[in-house]
Amino acid sequence: MKLKYPQILIFSAISLTLSNYSFAQDGVVIIDQDKDITTLLEYKKDVKTADLYKIQLDFGSRSEAMSLEQNFQNTFSEWPAEVVYETPNYKVWVGNFSTRLEADIALKKIKTKFSKAMVFEPKKED
Template identity: 75%
Template sequence: MKLKNLKTALILILILVSGNQLFAQDGEVTIDQDSDITKLLEYKKDVKTVDLYKIQLDFGSRSKAESLKQSFQNTFAEWPAEMVYETPNYKVWVGNFSTRLEADIALLKIKKKFSKAMVFEPKKED
């Protein structure tokens, strides 16, 4: 009698385990991502914790730097430009390039209009 109950229990367990696999479903995941996430990832490159390369267009007085920055932004909209003050000059810095190669490729395009441009690695802020 115990043997019969044991066999019945084992068969029942086998049916339950294999039945679970018979009714398994294949799923498909679709990620609906906001387009702003891509922009945020680009802005994340601005974080000073990674090694970045920038391009310096030129330096001088505030008015010279402002006009240089405006001229750059009108010509090259794909890279961000910023004006930085380092005593006694204002400098115009461009981009946040993650590799030197990426910066050099951009420099080739930028030098056609801004001949004094150069690639550099800014000091990290501690």
């Protein structure tokens, strides 16, 4: 009996498939780690994503900053605003954006009313 090339190819493919199943092994992996590792990973995630980007509206005297913050809150209530003192100016900062893209999208909306607004990454306090 003479086997043709396609029959040999099919026979080889079936043989290889069956051999993989006949030598398959099942295993169970048990991870034994300290429970504090999970807590530390959660803490690191919280620290890393806290206050990554903000938008600064403007800066000036305390009364100007308070007025600007109130004006912003009346116009855009979806983002929190705060007045921050950095010598020698009071600055109005908006939002807590986790990504630069999210901050840029908000900036586009905010710039329609507050033309001096800009995105920045605040310095982390050690």
